[in-house]
Amino acid sequence: MTTRLKKTVVLVGMMGAGKTAIGTALARALGVPFVDSDDEIEKAANMTVAEIFARDGEPFFRQKEAQVLERLLTGAPCVLSTGGGAFLSPDNRAAIARSGVAVWLKADLDLLWQRVRHKNTRPLLRTENPRETLRGLLETRTPAYSQAEVTVEARTNYSVEEMTQKVVQALLEHGDILERT
């Protein structure tokens, strides 16, 4: 199937939802470039996200994230994976709505925890009880993520390929983002 993407697809959702993994496969499937806001911030700073949080603090990281999003949203349509906190800012949500379409990869706590528990790269989860921290973040962030134009449910038994196909299907059904050529 060949397709034409009319707007940038912006993947949003919690840490571990699969934004980077699905975004990479989705861009390949649609034949468009893939960009990831965390990667771009890391490249520009020549530091990891965790190092930026530790040295400059979260507010500084959020400023960089907003700037990087503005930049990545200009230009030809692509797939843009965001960091887990990017869609919480009303300004970021407005910028995304202007130039793209937000797709929420919606996953429950058990799935997210299974995916993030073995990695130490997420500074917000460096707490005494990271599962409880993750639960709290999921609860407080869900109202923001719910504002995405498109929602695709992630489930434990969906492979990256299956999830990617579900996103493609949702974009085709939306009607105004992706067309068959």
Ligand SMILES: Nc1ncnc2c1ncn2[C@@H]1O[C@H](COP(=O)(O)OP(=O)(O)OP(=O)(O)O)[C@@H](O)[C@H]1O
């Ligand atoms: N559908 C899937 N099936 C199997 N493994 C997956 C799937 N989606 C993601 N993963 C794995 O789960 C882990 C977390 O996924 P990923 O890094 O894409 O999440 P993320 O949403 O980008 O998180 P963050 O907000 O922290 O950047 C990775 O190891 C990834 O390979």
Ligand SMILES: O=C(O)C1=C[C@@H](O)[C@@H](O)[C@H](O)C1
């Ligand atoms: O959920 C979050 O707030 C974050 C998720 C990651 O993608 C990074 O952007 C950073 O670790 C913060």
Ligand SMILES: [Mg+2]
């Ligand atoms: Mg990611």
